Amino acid sequence: MAIVYEFVWQVLHVLLHIHRTLITWFRIRLRNWNGRLWSRALTALIVPMALSFPNQKNIVPAPGKRVGRRYRWGADGKSLEKLPDHIGLLIAEEEPRYTDIANLVVWCMAVGISYVSVYDNYGVFRRNNSRLMDEILKQQQELLDLEGSKQLCVEFLNNGTDKQDQQVLSCQSVLKVLSPDDGKLRIVQAAQQLCRAVEQRDKTSNDINVTVLDSLLRESKSTPDPDLVLKFGPVESTLGFLPWHIRLTEFISLPSHVGVSYEDLFSALQRYASCEQRLGK
Protein backbone atom coordinates (compact mmCIF):
# COMPACT_ATOMS: atom_id res chain seq x y z
CA MET A 1 0.00 0.00 0.00
CA ALA A 2 2.88 2.32 0.87
CA ILE A 3 4.30 1.79 -2.62
CA VAL A 4 1.01 2.92 -4.17
CA TYR A 5 1.00 6.10 -2.06
CA GLU A 6 4.58 6.79 -2.97
CA PHE A 7 3.84 6.36 -6.66
CA VAL A 8 0.87 8.73 -6.49
CA TRP A 9 3.03 11.23 -4.60
CA GLN A 10 5.72 11.06 -7.29
CA VAL A 11 3.12 11.59 -10.03
CA LEU A 12 1.64 14.55 -8.12
CA HIS A 13 4.99 16.24 -7.76
CA VAL A 14 5.98 15.66 -11.38
CA LEU A 15 2.70 17.28 -12.43
CA LEU A 16 3.28 20.23 -10.09
CA HIS A 17 6.71 20.79 -11.60
CA ILE A 18 5.27 20.63 -15.11
CA HIS A 19 2.58 23.09 -14.01
CA ARG A 20 5.21 25.51 -12.73
CA THR A 21 7.33 25.20 -15.86
CA LEU A 22 4.32 25.71 -18.13
CA ILE A 23 3.28 28.84 -16.24
CA THR A 24 6.78 30.33 -16.54
CA TRP A 25 6.91 29.42 -20.23
CA PHE A 26 3.51 31.00 -20.90
CA ARG A 27 4.43 34.13 -19.00
CA ILE A 28 7.54 34.71 -21.10
CA ARG A 29 5.81 33.80 -24.39
CA LEU A 30 2.89 36.10 -23.62
CA ARG A 31 5.20 38.98 -22.92
CA ASN A 32 7.25 38.39 -26.06
CA TRP A 33 4.09 38.08 -28.12
CA ASN A 34 2.72 41.25 -26.58
CA GLY A 35 6.04 42.98 -27.18
CA ARG A 36 6.11 42.09 -30.86
CA LEU A 37 2.53 43.22 -31.29
CA TRP A 38 3.27 46.54 -29.64
CA SER A 39 6.49 47.14 -31.55
CA ARG A 40 4.56 46.62 -34.80
CA ALA A 41 1.86 49.02 -33.63
CA LEU A 42 4.47 51.56 -32.61
CA THR A 43 6.35 51.53 -35.86
CA ALA A 44 3.06 51.68 -37.71
CA LEU A 45 1.77 54.68 -35.77
CA ILE A 46 5.19 56.37 -35.36
CA VAL A 47 4.25 57.35 -31.79
CA PRO A 48 7.15 57.53 -29.30
CA MET A 49 6.38 55.26 -26.38
CA ALA A 50 8.27 54.47 -23.19
CA LEU A 51 10.42 51.39 -23.36
CA SER A 52 8.58 48.78 -21.31
CA PHE A 53 9.30 45.43 -22.94
CA PRO A 54 12.63 43.73 -22.32
CA ASN A 55 13.13 42.30 -25.80
CA GLN A 56 13.45 45.79 -27.24
CA LYS A 57 16.67 46.52 -25.42
CA ASN A 58 18.56 47.03 -28.68
CA ILE A 59 16.52 50.15 -29.48
CA VAL A 60 18.20 53.07 -27.73
CA PRO A 61 15.63 55.78 -27.06
CA ALA A 62 16.29 59.47 -27.66
CA PRO A 63 17.16 61.61 -24.61
CA GLY A 64 13.72 63.21 -24.65
CA LYS A 65 12.07 59.85 -24.06
CA ARG A 66 14.34 59.12 -21.08
CA VAL A 67 13.30 62.33 -19.36
CA GLY A 68 9.67 61.47 -20.10
CA ARG A 69 10.14 58.06 -18.56
CA ARG A 70 11.80 59.43 -15.42
CA TYR A 71 8.92 61.82 -14.84
CA ARG A 72 6.38 59.07 -15.52
CA TRP A 73 8.03 56.73 -13.04
CA GLY A 74 8.27 59.53 -10.48
CA ALA A 75 4.59 60.32 -11.03
CA ASP A 76 3.72 56.63 -10.63
CA GLY A 77 5.50 56.64 -7.29
CA LYS A 78 3.61 59.72 -6.13
CA SER A 79 0.29 58.24 -7.23
CA LEU A 80 0.61 55.36 -4.77
CA GLU A 81 -1.01 55.63 -1.36
CA LYS A 82 2.20 54.62 0.29
CA LEU A 83 5.66 53.91 -0.98
CA PRO A 84 8.20 51.87 0.96
CA ASP A 85 11.07 53.89 2.42
CA HIS A 86 13.31 50.86 2.14
CA ILE A 87 12.82 48.04 -0.34
CA GLY A 88 14.72 44.76 -0.31
CA LEU A 89 15.34 42.75 -3.47
CA LEU A 90 15.85 39.14 -2.42
CA ILE A 91 17.20 37.06 -5.30
CA ALA A 92 16.46 33.45 -4.43
CA GLU A 93 17.65 32.08 -7.75
CA GLU A 94 20.81 30.21 -8.64
CA GLU A 95 22.17 32.49 -11.35
CA PRO A 96 21.70 36.21 -10.95
CA ARG A 97 21.35 38.38 -14.06
CA TYR A 98 23.08 41.64 -13.30
CA THR A 99 21.29 43.63 -16.00
CA ASP A 100 17.85 42.72 -14.68
CA ILE A 101 18.83 43.55 -11.12
CA ALA A 102 20.34 46.83 -12.26
CA ASN A 103 17.04 47.63 -14.00
CA LEU A 104 15.13 46.90 -10.83
CA VAL A 105 17.42 49.14 -8.78
CA VAL A 106 17.12 52.01 -11.25
CA TRP A 107 13.33 51.68 -11.42
CA CYS A 108 13.02 51.61 -7.63
CA MET A 109 15.03 54.78 -7.34
CA ALA A 110 13.17 56.48 -10.19
CA VAL A 111 9.84 55.71 -8.52
CA GLY A 112 11.10 57.46 -5.40
CA ILE A 113 12.21 54.74 -2.98
CA SER A 114 15.01 56.11 -0.83
CA TYR A 115 16.77 52.91 0.23
CA VAL A 116 17.24 49.84 -1.93
CA SER A 117 18.92 46.66 -0.68
CA VAL A 118 20.00 43.79 -2.86
CA TYR A 119 20.50 40.37 -1.29
CA ASP A 120 21.27 36.85 -2.36
CA ASN A 121 21.74 33.70 -0.35
CA TYR A 122 25.28 32.95 -1.52
CA GLY A 123 26.84 36.38 -1.03
CA VAL A 124 27.49 36.62 -4.78
CA PHE A 125 26.53 40.29 -5.04
CA ARG A 126 28.78 41.20 -2.12
CA ARG A 127 31.72 39.49 -3.75
CA ASN A 128 30.99 40.97 -7.18
CA ASN A 129 29.70 44.37 -6.12
CA SER A 130 31.91 46.24 -8.55
CA ARG A 131 30.30 44.35 -11.42
CA LEU A 132 26.87 45.14 -10.03
CA MET A 133 27.75 48.83 -9.71
CA ASP A 134 29.00 48.99 -13.28
CA GLU A 135 25.83 47.38 -14.53
CA ILE A 136 23.67 49.79 -12.52
CA LEU A 137 25.51 52.83 -13.85
CA LYS A 138 25.16 51.49 -17.39
CA GLN A 139 21.42 50.89 -17.01
CA GLN A 140 21.00 54.31 -15.41
CA GLN A 141 22.42 55.95 -18.50
CA GLU A 142 20.23 53.84 -20.75
CA LEU A 143 17.02 54.27 -18.85
CA LEU A 144 17.36 57.72 -17.34
CA ASP A 145 18.76 61.08 -18.35
CA LEU A 146 21.84 62.80 -16.89
CA GLU A 147 19.87 64.48 -14.10
CA GLY A 148 18.41 61.17 -12.97
CA SER A 149 21.81 59.50 -13.08
CA LYS A 150 23.27 62.01 -10.64
CA GLN A 151 20.77 61.02 -8.00
CA LEU A 152 22.17 57.55 -7.44
CA CYS A 153 24.51 57.10 -4.53
CA VAL A 154 26.08 53.79 -3.79
CA GLU A 155 26.89 52.75 -0.26
CA PHE A 156 27.89 49.36 1.08
CA LEU A 157 26.37 48.10 4.27
CA ASN A 158 29.12 48.12 6.84
CA ASN A 159 29.69 49.67 10.24
CA GLY A 160 28.12 53.11 10.22
CA THR A 161 30.24 56.16 10.80
CA ASP A 162 29.37 59.83 10.83
CA LYS A 163 31.07 60.29 7.49
CA GLN A 164 28.67 57.87 5.88
CA ASP A 165 25.71 59.64 7.44
CA GLN A 166 26.78 62.79 5.63
CA GLN A 167 27.12 60.94 2.36
CA VAL A 168 23.62 59.58 2.75
CA LEU A 169 22.13 63.04 3.24
CA SER A 170 23.53 64.33 -0.03
CA CYS A 171 22.06 61.51 -2.12
CA GLN A 172 18.48 61.03 -3.06
CA SER A 173 18.72 57.25 -3.00
CA VAL A 174 21.01 54.77 -1.32
CA LEU A 175 21.85 51.25 -2.42
CA LYS A 176 22.99 48.57 -0.02
CA VAL A 177 24.44 45.24 -1.08
CA LEU A 178 23.75 42.58 1.53
CA SER A 179 24.80 39.00 2.16
CA PRO A 180 23.94 36.39 4.81
CA ASP A 181 26.78 37.76 6.96
CA ASP A 182 24.69 40.87 7.53
CA GLY A 183 22.00 38.77 9.16
CA LYS A 184 22.64 36.40 12.03
CA LEU A 185 26.38 37.00 12.05
CA ARG A 186 25.85 40.73 12.69
CA ILE A 187 23.54 39.92 15.61
CA VAL A 188 26.16 37.56 17.05
CA GLN A 189 28.87 40.21 16.67
CA ALA A 190 26.67 42.74 18.49
CA ALA A 191 26.07 40.15 21.23
CA GLN A 192 29.82 39.59 21.54
CA GLN A 193 30.37 43.33 21.82
CA LEU A 194 27.83 43.61 24.63
CA CYS A 195 29.24 40.59 26.45
CA ARG A 196 32.74 42.04 26.21
CA ALA A 197 31.42 45.25 27.76
CA VAL A 198 29.91 43.18 30.57
CA GLU A 199 33.20 41.29 30.99
CA GLN A 200 35.01 44.60 31.34
CA ARG A 201 32.37 45.79 33.83
CA ASP A 202 31.27 48.64 31.53
CA LYS A 203 27.75 47.25 31.50
CA THR A 204 25.62 44.82 33.44
CA SER A 205 23.44 42.12 31.91
CA ASN A 206 20.34 44.05 33.00
CA ASP A 207 21.36 46.95 30.76
CA ILE A 208 20.78 44.80 27.69
CA ASN A 209 17.38 45.21 26.07
CA VAL A 210 15.75 45.50 22.64
CA THR A 211 16.62 49.21 22.27
CA VAL A 212 20.31 48.71 23.04
CA LEU A 213 20.59 45.80 20.63
CA ASP A 214 18.62 47.67 17.97
CA SER A 215 20.94 50.68 18.09
CA LEU A 216 23.94 48.39 17.60
CA LEU A 217 22.30 46.67 14.64
CA ARG A 218 21.17 49.84 12.95
CA GLU A 219 23.85 50.77 10.43
CA SER A 220 23.10 54.46 10.58
CA LYS A 221 20.41 56.30 12.53
CA SER A 222 18.60 57.28 9.35
CA THR A 223 18.35 53.85 7.71
CA PRO A 224 14.85 52.46 8.19
CA ASP A 225 13.97 48.77 8.42
CA PRO A 226 12.87 47.26 5.10
CA ASP A 227 9.15 47.94 4.58
CA LEU A 228 8.87 45.62 1.60
CA VAL A 229 10.90 42.71 0.33
CA LEU A 230 10.40 41.52 -3.22
CA LYS A 231 11.44 37.91 -3.44
CA PHE A 232 12.43 36.59 -6.84
CA GLY A 233 12.52 32.88 -7.41
CA PRO A 234 10.58 29.77 -6.54
CA VAL A 235 11.97 29.25 -3.02
CA GLU A 236 9.48 30.32 -0.35
CA SER A 237 11.83 31.50 2.38
CA THR A 238 13.71 34.57 3.59
CA LEU A 239 16.98 32.58 3.25
CA GLY A 240 18.65 34.43 6.09
CA PHE A 241 17.75 37.97 5.01
CA LEU A 242 18.34 40.38 7.94
CA PRO A 243 16.36 38.46 10.60
CA TRP A 244 16.35 41.34 13.11
CA HIS A 245 15.11 43.97 10.65
CA ILE A 246 12.22 42.14 8.99
CA ARG A 247 9.76 42.04 11.88
CA LEU A 248 7.15 44.17 10.06
CA THR A 249 8.31 43.69 6.48
CA GLU A 250 5.78 42.76 3.82
CA PHE A 251 6.90 39.93 1.55
CA ILE A 252 5.77 39.86 -2.04
CA SER A 253 6.90 37.00 -4.27
CA LEU A 254 7.63 37.37 -7.95
CA PRO A 255 8.39 34.31 -10.08
CA SER A 256 11.79 35.42 -11.40
CA HIS A 257 14.08 38.41 -11.79
CA VAL A 258 15.07 37.24 -15.26
CA GLY A 259 13.30 39.47 -17.78
CA VAL A 260 11.38 41.30 -15.07
CA SER A 261 9.53 44.37 -16.30
CA TYR A 262 8.71 47.73 -14.77
CA GLU A 263 5.05 46.70 -14.76
CA ASP A 264 5.87 43.68 -12.56
CA LEU A 265 7.61 45.97 -10.08
CA PHE A 266 4.85 48.55 -10.14
CA SER A 267 2.08 46.01 -9.57
CA ALA A 268 4.00 44.70 -6.55
CA LEU A 269 4.26 48.28 -5.25
CA GLN A 270 0.54 48.73 -5.77
CA ARG A 271 -0.10 45.57 -3.78
CA TYR A 272 2.12 46.90 -1.00
CA ALA A 273 0.24 50.21 -1.01
CA SER A 274 -3.03 48.42 -0.35
CA CYS A 275 -1.96 46.40 2.71
CA GLU A 276 -2.86 47.55 6.17
CA GLN A 277 -0.47 47.33 9.11
CA ARG A 278 -2.22 47.23 12.47
CA LEU A 279 1.01 46.95 14.51
CA GLY A 280 -0.52 44.63 17.07
CA LYS A 281 -3.57 46.79 17.70
Add this chain to the structure above:
Amino acid sequence: MFINCLFIGICLYVSLMYVIRCNACISTGVSEFFNMSWIREGELNLIEKLSANILKAGPMPKHVAFIMDGNRRYARKRHVERQEGHTQGFDKLAETLRWCLNLSIHEVTVYAFSIENFKRSKDEVDGLMELAKQKFIRLLQEQENLEKHGVCIRVLGDLTLLPLDLQQHIARAVVATRTHNKCFLNVCFAYTSRHEIANAVREMAWGVEQGLIKSSDVSEALLGHCLYSSNSPNPDLLIRTSGEVRLSDFLLWQTSHSCLVFQSVLWPEYSFWNLCDAILQYQLNHRPLQKARDQHREGQALQQHEADRACVADLLQHHGNGKPLDAQRRQEALLNYTASREERVQDFLGALQHKRDSFLTDLTSQAALA
Protein backbone atom coordinates in the same frame (compact mmCIF):
# COMPACT_ATOMS: atom_id res chain seq x y z
CA MET B 1 1.13 9.15 -27.89
CA PHE B 2 3.01 11.66 -25.77
CA ILE B 3 0.25 14.22 -26.24
CA ASN B 4 -2.29 11.68 -24.96
CA CYS B 5 -0.25 10.93 -21.85
CA LEU B 6 0.26 14.61 -21.21
CA PHE B 7 -3.45 15.20 -21.61
CA ILE B 8 -4.36 12.42 -19.17
CA GLY B 9 -1.73 13.62 -16.76
CA ILE B 10 -3.03 17.16 -16.88
CA CYS B 11 -6.61 15.96 -16.31
CA LEU B 12 -5.51 13.91 -13.32
CA TYR B 13 -3.56 16.81 -11.91
CA VAL B 14 -6.33 19.34 -12.49
CA SER B 15 -8.87 17.09 -10.78
CA LEU B 16 -6.60 16.50 -7.80
CA MET B 17 -5.85 20.21 -7.48
CA TYR B 18 -9.58 20.88 -7.76
CA VAL B 19 -10.29 18.44 -4.92
CA ILE B 20 -7.66 19.99 -2.67
CA ARG B 21 -8.34 23.64 -3.53
CA CYS B 22 -12.11 23.21 -3.61
CA ASN B 23 -12.18 21.54 -0.25
CA ALA B 24 -9.97 24.28 1.10
CA CYS B 25 -12.50 26.90 -0.03
CA ILE B 26 -15.53 25.27 1.54
CA SER B 27 -16.26 27.00 4.80
CA THR B 28 -16.72 25.03 7.96
CA GLY B 29 -20.45 25.74 7.74
CA VAL B 30 -22.73 25.96 10.74
CA SER B 31 -20.71 25.88 13.92
CA GLU B 32 -21.24 22.73 15.87
CA PHE B 33 -21.07 22.62 19.59
CA PHE B 34 -17.35 22.31 19.98
CA ASN B 35 -15.82 20.52 22.86
CA MET B 36 -13.85 23.36 24.42
CA SER B 37 -10.96 21.01 25.00
CA TRP B 38 -7.32 21.41 23.94
CA ILE B 39 -7.41 18.04 22.21
CA ARG B 40 -10.10 17.21 19.71
CA GLU B 41 -10.68 13.47 19.61
CA GLY B 42 -11.44 11.97 16.27
CA GLU B 43 -9.99 10.53 13.13
CA LEU B 44 -9.79 11.75 9.55
CA ASN B 45 -12.45 10.69 7.07
CA LEU B 46 -11.59 8.45 4.13
CA ILE B 47 -10.59 11.10 1.59
CA GLU B 48 -8.61 12.97 4.24
CA LYS B 49 -6.84 9.78 5.26
CA LEU B 50 -6.03 8.98 1.64
CA SER B 51 -4.59 12.44 1.02
CA ALA B 52 -2.65 12.28 4.27
CA ASN B 53 -1.08 8.97 3.26
CA ILE B 54 -0.14 10.34 -0.16
CA LEU B 55 1.48 13.40 1.40
CA LYS B 56 3.33 11.28 3.96
CA ALA B 57 5.07 9.46 1.11
CA GLY B 58 7.16 12.60 0.67
CA PRO B 59 9.21 14.66 3.15
CA MET B 60 7.03 15.90 6.00
CA PRO B 61 7.72 18.85 8.27
CA LYS B 62 8.53 17.80 11.84
CA HIS B 63 7.77 21.21 13.34
CA VAL B 64 5.12 23.59 12.04
CA ALA B 65 4.57 27.14 13.27
CA PHE B 66 1.25 28.97 12.89
CA ILE B 67 0.41 32.66 12.99
CA MET B 68 -3.29 32.32 13.73
CA ASP B 69 -4.46 35.58 12.19
CA GLY B 70 -7.99 36.60 11.28
CA ASN B 71 -10.12 36.03 14.41
CA ARG B 72 -11.42 39.59 14.52
CA ARG B 73 -12.11 39.77 10.79
CA TYR B 74 -13.94 36.46 11.09
CA ALA B 75 -16.08 37.86 13.92
CA ARG B 76 -16.92 40.93 11.77
CA LYS B 77 -17.76 38.70 8.83
CA ARG B 78 -20.07 36.51 10.92
CA HIS B 79 -21.53 39.49 12.82
CA VAL B 80 -20.59 38.07 16.20
CA GLU B 81 -18.69 39.51 19.15
CA ARG B 82 -14.93 39.84 18.85
CA GLN B 83 -14.51 37.55 21.84
CA GLU B 84 -16.47 34.87 20.00
CA GLY B 85 -13.96 35.17 17.14
CA HIS B 86 -11.11 34.49 19.55
CA THR B 87 -12.96 31.55 21.10
CA GLN B 88 -13.58 30.00 17.68
CA GLY B 89 -9.92 30.62 16.93
CA PHE B 90 -8.95 28.57 19.97
CA ASP B 91 -11.26 25.73 18.90
CA LYS B 92 -9.66 25.77 15.49
CA LEU B 93 -6.28 25.43 17.20
CA ALA B 94 -7.44 22.27 18.97
CA GLU B 95 -8.69 20.84 15.66
CA THR B 96 -5.46 21.76 13.86
CA LEU B 97 -3.40 20.01 16.55
CA ARG B 98 -5.37 16.85 15.94
CA TRP B 99 -4.75 17.10 12.19
CA CYS B 100 -1.06 17.58 12.81
CA LEU B 101 -0.98 14.47 14.98
CA ASN B 102 -2.78 12.55 12.23
CA LEU B 103 -0.14 13.77 9.79
CA SER B 104 2.65 12.73 12.19
CA ILE B 105 3.70 16.33 12.82
CA HIS B 106 4.80 16.16 16.43
CA GLU B 107 5.72 19.75 17.19
CA VAL B 108 3.58 22.83 16.70
CA THR B 109 4.32 26.40 17.70
CA VAL B 110 1.58 29.02 17.72
CA TYR B 111 1.59 32.78 18.11
CA ALA B 112 -1.14 33.42 20.63
CA PHE B 113 -0.39 36.86 22.04
CA SER B 114 2.24 39.40 21.02
CA ILE B 115 3.74 42.03 23.34
CA GLU B 116 2.43 44.50 20.73
CA ASN B 117 -1.11 43.25 21.41
CA PHE B 118 -1.00 44.96 24.82
CA LYS B 119 -1.66 48.13 22.79
CA ARG B 120 -5.24 46.97 22.15
CA SER B 121 -8.18 48.26 24.17
CA LYS B 122 -8.23 47.27 27.83
CA ASP B 123 -11.47 45.33 27.29
CA GLU B 124 -10.00 43.23 24.53
CA VAL B 125 -6.74 42.56 26.39
CA ASP B 126 -8.62 41.63 29.57
CA GLY B 127 -10.88 39.37 27.51
CA LEU B 128 -7.89 37.61 25.98
CA MET B 129 -6.21 37.19 29.37
CA GLU B 130 -9.44 35.73 30.77
CA LEU B 131 -9.77 33.34 27.79
CA ALA B 132 -6.16 32.24 28.30
CA LYS B 133 -6.75 31.69 32.01
CA GLN B 134 -9.84 29.55 31.32
CA LYS B 135 -7.91 27.51 28.76
CA PHE B 136 -4.99 26.84 31.08
CA ILE B 137 -7.33 25.90 33.92
CA ARG B 138 -9.11 23.54 31.52
CA LEU B 139 -5.74 22.14 30.53
CA LEU B 140 -4.96 21.21 34.10
CA GLN B 141 -8.32 19.45 34.36
CA GLU B 142 -7.48 17.37 31.30
CA GLN B 143 -4.20 16.09 32.61
CA GLU B 144 -5.11 12.46 32.05
CA ASN B 145 -5.97 13.10 28.44
CA LEU B 146 -2.73 14.99 27.92
CA GLU B 147 -0.76 12.18 29.50
CA LYS B 148 -2.51 9.67 27.25
CA HIS B 149 -1.46 11.61 24.15
CA GLY B 150 1.91 12.55 25.65
CA VAL B 151 1.43 16.26 25.03
CA CYS B 152 4.08 18.59 26.41
CA ILE B 153 2.98 22.22 26.66
CA ARG B 154 5.55 24.98 26.68
CA VAL B 155 4.87 28.69 26.88
CA LEU B 156 7.41 30.98 25.24
CA GLY B 157 7.58 34.66 26.07
CA ASP B 158 8.16 37.14 28.84
CA LEU B 159 5.73 35.75 31.41
CA THR B 160 6.52 38.55 33.86
CA LEU B 161 4.42 40.89 31.68
CA LEU B 162 1.28 38.87 32.40
CA PRO B 163 -1.08 39.08 35.39
CA LEU B 164 0.24 36.99 38.27
CA ASP B 165 -2.66 34.54 38.42
CA LEU B 166 -2.25 33.75 34.70
CA GLN B 167 1.50 33.28 35.25
CA GLN B 168 0.74 30.75 37.98
CA HIS B 169 -1.74 28.80 35.84
CA ILE B 170 0.75 28.71 32.99
CA ALA B 171 3.53 27.55 35.29
CA ARG B 172 1.38 24.74 36.66
CA ALA B 173 0.42 23.60 33.16
CA VAL B 174 4.00 23.63 31.91
CA VAL B 175 5.37 21.83 34.96
CA ALA B 176 2.59 19.23 34.86
CA THR B 177 3.29 18.30 31.23
CA ARG B 178 7.05 18.71 31.38
CA THR B 179 7.89 15.03 31.19
CA HIS B 180 5.58 14.21 28.28
CA ASN B 181 7.45 13.59 25.07
CA LYS B 182 5.18 12.31 22.31
CA CYS B 183 4.19 15.68 20.93
CA PHE B 184 4.96 19.27 21.75
CA LEU B 185 2.84 22.40 21.69
CA ASN B 186 4.67 25.68 22.10
CA VAL B 187 2.42 28.65 22.80
CA CYS B 188 3.99 32.06 22.28
CA PHE B 189 2.40 34.33 24.84
CA ALA B 190 3.64 37.85 25.63
CA TYR B 191 6.20 37.20 22.93
CA THR B 192 8.04 39.08 20.25
CA SER B 193 11.07 37.76 18.43
CA ARG B 194 13.16 40.85 19.17
CA HIS B 195 12.48 40.49 22.89
CA GLU B 196 13.42 36.84 22.62
CA ILE B 197 16.73 37.61 20.90
CA ALA B 198 17.53 40.47 23.31
CA ASN B 199 16.69 38.15 26.21
CA ALA B 200 19.04 35.51 24.81
CA VAL B 201 21.85 38.09 24.62
CA ARG B 202 21.04 39.15 28.17
CA GLU B 203 21.26 35.53 29.36
CA MET B 204 24.66 35.16 27.71
CA ALA B 205 25.77 38.37 29.40
CA TRP B 206 24.52 36.90 32.67
CA GLY B 207 26.64 33.84 31.96
CA VAL B 208 29.65 36.08 31.47
CA GLU B 209 28.86 37.96 34.69
CA GLN B 210 28.65 34.68 36.60
CA GLY B 211 31.98 33.61 35.14
CA LEU B 212 30.38 30.59 33.45
CA ILE B 213 31.37 31.59 29.92
CA LYS B 214 33.68 34.06 28.22
CA SER B 215 32.56 36.68 25.72
CA SER B 216 34.55 34.82 23.06
CA ASP B 217 32.24 31.80 23.58
CA VAL B 218 29.32 33.77 22.14
CA SER B 219 28.35 32.22 18.82
CA GLU B 220 25.32 31.71 16.62
CA ALA B 221 24.79 28.23 18.07
CA LEU B 222 24.98 29.49 21.65
CA LEU B 223 22.54 32.31 20.96
CA GLY B 224 20.14 29.75 19.51
CA HIS B 225 20.40 27.71 22.71
CA CYS B 226 19.52 30.75 24.82
CA LEU B 227 16.26 31.51 23.04
CA TYR B 228 12.92 30.61 24.66
CA SER B 229 12.57 27.93 21.97
CA SER B 230 15.89 26.26 22.81
CA ASN B 231 14.28 22.87 23.47
CA SER B 232 12.77 22.72 19.97
CA PRO B 233 14.32 22.34 16.55
CA ASN B 234 13.73 25.22 14.13
CA PRO B 235 10.32 25.16 12.43
CA ASP B 236 10.34 23.53 8.99
CA LEU B 237 7.17 25.32 7.93
CA LEU B 238 5.60 28.64 8.96
CA ILE B 239 1.97 29.26 8.02
CA ARG B 240 0.24 32.62 8.33
CA THR B 241 -3.47 32.88 7.68
CA SER B 242 -5.76 35.79 6.73
CA GLY B 243 -3.73 36.92 3.74
CA GLU B 244 -1.20 39.14 5.53
CA VAL B 245 2.31 38.63 4.17
CA ARG B 246 4.54 39.60 7.07
CA LEU B 247 6.15 37.85 10.02
CA SER B 248 5.04 40.34 12.72
CA ASP B 249 8.03 39.69 14.98
CA PHE B 250 7.48 35.92 15.19
CA LEU B 251 10.40 33.46 15.31
CA LEU B 252 12.54 35.71 13.09
CA TRP B 253 15.75 33.92 14.11
CA GLN B 254 14.34 30.40 13.92
CA THR B 255 12.58 30.71 10.56
CA SER B 256 15.46 32.10 8.52
CA HIS B 257 15.54 28.90 6.43
CA SER B 258 11.99 27.70 6.92
CA CYS B 259 9.35 27.40 4.24
CA LEU B 260 6.96 30.35 4.53
CA VAL B 261 3.38 29.85 3.38
CA PHE B 262 0.94 32.73 3.40
CA GLN B 263 -2.70 31.69 3.04
CA SER B 264 -5.66 34.00 2.61
CA VAL B 265 -8.15 31.90 4.64
CA LEU B 266 -9.12 33.36 8.03
CA TRP B 267 -7.88 31.31 10.99
CA PRO B 268 -11.27 30.21 12.40
CA GLU B 269 -12.12 28.91 8.89
CA TYR B 270 -8.92 26.91 8.50
CA SER B 271 -9.45 23.43 7.08
CA PHE B 272 -7.55 20.17 6.71
CA TRP B 273 -7.12 20.95 3.01
CA ASN B 274 -5.48 24.31 3.77
CA LEU B 275 -2.99 22.40 5.89
CA CYS B 276 -2.38 19.89 3.09
CA ASP B 277 -1.87 22.75 0.66
CA ALA B 278 0.78 24.24 2.96
CA ILE B 279 2.52 20.90 3.38
CA LEU B 280 2.56 20.50 -0.40
CA GLN B 281 4.33 23.88 -0.65
CA TYR B 282 6.82 22.65 1.93
CA GLN B 283 7.50 19.52 -0.11
CA LEU B 284 8.09 21.56 -3.26
CA ASN B 285 10.61 23.76 -1.42
CA HIS B 286 12.21 20.95 0.57
CA ARG B 287 15.30 20.33 -1.51
CA PRO B 288 16.47 23.91 -2.12
CA LEU B 289 15.86 24.78 1.54
CA GLN B 290 17.77 21.73 2.73
CA LYS B 291 20.65 22.79 0.51
CA ALA B 292 20.56 26.36 1.85
CA ARG B 293 20.40 25.10 5.44
CA ASP B 294 23.34 22.74 4.97
CA GLN B 295 25.37 25.49 3.38
CA HIS B 296 24.61 27.82 6.28
CA ARG B 297 25.57 25.13 8.80
CA GLU B 298 28.87 24.56 7.04
CA GLY B 299 29.57 28.29 7.11
CA GLN B 300 28.72 28.38 10.81
CA ALA B 301 31.09 25.49 11.59
CA LEU B 302 33.86 27.22 9.64
CA GLN B 303 33.33 30.47 11.51
CA GLN B 304 33.44 28.64 14.85
CA HIS B 305 36.64 26.91 13.85
CA GLU B 306 38.23 30.22 12.83
CA ALA B 307 37.10 31.85 16.07
CA ASP B 308 38.60 29.00 18.13
CA ARG B 309 41.83 29.29 16.18
CA ALA B 310 42.02 33.03 16.82
CA CYS B 311 41.44 32.48 20.55
CA VAL B 312 44.14 29.82 20.72
CA ALA B 313 46.61 32.01 18.85
CA ASP B 314 45.82 34.80 21.29
CA LEU B 315 46.30 32.52 24.31
CA LEU B 316 49.58 31.10 23.04
CA GLN B 317 50.89 34.59 22.40
CA HIS B 318 50.09 35.70 25.93
CA HIS B 319 51.14 32.61 27.78
CA GLY B 320 53.85 31.28 25.53
CA ASN B 321 57.52 31.88 26.02
CA GLY B 322 57.98 33.61 22.67
CA LYS B 323 59.03 30.49 20.78
CA PRO B 324 56.64 29.56 17.96
CA LEU B 325 54.98 26.16 18.50
CA ASP B 326 55.08 23.45 15.91
CA ALA B 327 51.97 22.49 13.98
CA GLN B 328 51.22 19.44 16.13
CA ARG B 329 51.36 21.37 19.39
CA ARG B 330 49.15 24.07 17.87
CA GLN B 331 46.63 21.42 16.79
CA GLU B 332 46.65 19.92 20.29
CA ALA B 333 46.12 23.34 21.83
CA LEU B 334 43.21 23.94 19.45
CA LEU B 335 41.55 20.63 20.33
CA ASN B 336 41.99 21.28 24.05
CA TYR B 337 40.56 24.76 23.72
CA THR B 338 37.54 23.54 21.74
CA ALA B 339 36.86 20.80 24.31
CA SER B 340 37.09 23.22 27.23
CA ARG B 341 34.89 25.76 25.46
CA GLU B 342 32.24 23.10 24.80
CA GLU B 343 32.36 22.03 28.46
CA ARG B 344 31.97 25.64 29.63
CA VAL B 345 29.02 26.13 27.30
CA GLN B 346 27.30 22.93 28.52
CA ASP B 347 27.69 24.00 32.16
CA PHE B 348 26.30 27.43 31.34
CA LEU B 349 23.31 25.98 29.48
CA GLY B 350 22.65 23.67 32.42
CA ALA B 351 22.66 26.64 34.78
CA LEU B 352 20.34 28.56 32.45
CA GLN B 353 17.86 25.67 32.28
CA HIS B 354 17.96 25.39 36.06
CA LYS B 355 17.24 29.13 36.38
CA ARG B 356 14.22 28.82 34.07
CA ASP B 357 12.91 25.70 35.81
CA SER B 358 13.22 27.35 39.22
CA PHE B 359 11.25 30.37 38.02
CA LEU B 360 8.37 28.10 37.03
CA THR B 361 8.58 25.93 40.15
CA ASP B 362 8.55 29.06 42.34
CA LEU B 363 5.39 30.22 40.61
CA THR B 364 3.68 26.86 41.16
CA SER B 365 4.60 26.81 44.87
CA GLN B 366 3.28 30.38 45.15
CA ALA B 367 0.06 29.21 43.53
CA ALA B 368 -0.15 26.25 45.93
CA LEU B 369 0.27 28.51 48.93
CA ALA B 370 -2.34 30.99 47.70
